[in-house]
Amino acid sequence: MQDELTQQVCAWLEGQQQAMQDCLEALVNIDSNSYDKAGTDAVADQITQWLEQDGITIIRHQRPESGDILEAQLGGTGQGHVLLMGHRDTVFPTGTVASRGYTQQDNVGFGPGVADMKSGLVMNCFVLRALSRLPNCPLPVRALFTADEEIGSPDGRAFIEATAQGARAVLNVEPGRVSGNVVTGRKGGAGFLINVTGKAAHSGVSHADGASAIETLARKIIKLHALTDYEAGITTNVGTITGGVSRNTVAPFASAQLDTRFVTTAQRDQLYKAIEAIIAESDVPDTLATIEQTSEFYPLEARMSSALFELYQVQAKAIGFAVDGEFTGGCSDAGWTASLGIPTLCGLGPVGAKMHTDEEYCLLDTLVPRTQALASTLLNLHDVSFASAR
Template identity: 70%
Template sequence: MTHDTRLALADDWLAAQRAAMETCLETLVNIDSNSYDKAGTDAVADAIAGWCEADGIAFERTPRENAGDILEARLPAATDGAGGHVLLMGHRDTVFPRGTVAERGYTRQGDLAYGPGVADMKAGLVLNLFVLRALKRAGGLPFAVHALFTADEEIGSLDGTAFIRAAAEGARAVFNAEPGRISGNVVTARKGGAAFRLEVSGRAAHSGVSHQDGASAIEALARKIVKLHALTDYASGVTTNVGVIEGGVSRNTVAPAASAQLDTRFVDNAQREALFQAIAAIVAEEEVPGTRATLTQTSGFLPLEPEMSAALFARYQVQAARLGFAVEGEFTGGCSDAGTTASLGVPTLCGTGPVGAKMHTDEEYCRLETCVPRAQAVAATILDLAAEVER
């Protein structure tokens, strides 16, 4: 089958799928699936697995005891020897607690669909599923296409990262279906980020009777916070933020313990290494005699650096123009799993899902009219990669 024939088959089939895509989207949105809700994220996996099975798409489900199961669907290569599969990625979890669907489930107003996680990223899950279905109908490709559906991205992919790394090993390209920007653009660069918990121990004492016998963990923490915030450099894109602090026993007790939660953001991996070293040095310093601090990293995303998306984006942009919509690449300070695959050296494009906005809020929405063309653009870009292999 020629490239043009495959392309026409994928384009034409997807062009007729808007209603079907919306039906799937409504089903997924109406399942509560907070990151800590294993039953909910597994119910989303059940739905996706059911659709794959109905369409003859093979999948593997890896049970997880303390997190949502890992689901990976696969289209095999038509021939041996090409290697280098393409990976589609998406996360099933949302930030919204169980019970949100009962309060405000899926609704639609004109072209806009509303509901918890409708854009971030239930719509992206649907897009990836339909890209797989379209490629299956377009005929065998010289390489395999996999779709990975994880369940804990909103809390840092603590369980999912190992599976993402394994799924991306040997891949020729990754498309991460986070929501397209409100501008209609895709994401070609993202900051990395890491979260830390800082705990300081001191020595309690009565603040009036024996103040001198105490060692204030709160004072030590406060001094460290000032130094941590001083690491922020807007010009280079590095930011640090202590967003939560706790500590102390009472007003008239020298605090024996205090803790803080630190968020960090950085543009590239070199900044990450330098920032982590600077934070470690601040934590190690004894700010107040008799106090001691420890640091624990609680989550982390690597950055998506622009050079890792440039060639793949150029292909995508050509296909988008052919389909009739203009798209540019965009940088965002938010993190995603795209940084993990990009940092492995795999060309990665993010924000390839349908266009959405107001993520993580009650007003989150998805523009339904973008579902089909953006699915067509991803499928066409994969077919373009296939045509290059076959030449």
């Protein structure tokens, strides 16, 4: 049985299907690659316009190079707030919209970032708009619209962690799984750049005088890949390699990019130590390897989402749909907040699939019910004890 405030919010959202689709079309038709500051800022401009029309407080944190950080506030700024999260950037290069902007076929919306995660941004906007129509918002709500999640949140992470301090819960609107599930667990991951220097020599005349950086790299790749443990959920993958100057020269340099995934922070720490040990080993005399971390996401461990998920399930059932939790190997900003000990639930956005491809799509009939479930969860957080998650 829904309380009066929840009923009021859900009733208003029930009539917003077309408005949400129109907003989704507007956002999808703005190129917003992670490195396109003008594009991600244009998305921020549009969101600001929508929210300010309803009197919602907007703070814009100007950033010199990356997209500005947009923060919305509702119901005061006290501790125990709820944090809504979403990212404005996509993986698609600037110019994509000109060749394939937003299109719709019956219940399916297509376009760059339509699921990941322009539809989630629309959801957060409409949750805020719905709450702003209440006589008094029953608890402080803050929403972050960041601009660099697809490249590891190098600029956004600090704002996420700062805004999450003191939060009661974090709700992240990454796309719902194609199964209709939300995300209760995510792997963490990190990227590394490995550089190896060696000594050049003619491969026929003076081979013994050289020291092959490629050979050292090859030996290390075998050891790095051996760290993969499917049962534990740990994977290591060298996805690119380069090096050498010619076929008949002992390679004086080589480099590779390494991707790692892990399920827990304890695994992360153990994996990093193992990688450092491999890089430090002397595989070929007169060669030297170094490693630089280029990106990182922390994992969303299931224990950090369990209580929130149980509440979400109840609210979804009251609205009229069933939902389960799901684990995924993909990373998200939810890992940053979960690692701070704050209950976090992810994958709350509309249902979509084929993210990061030309066939990416969003199921439009999930816009309203998923937004209602998100708003209902937020309004009923007082019913949940998070002691076990901390």
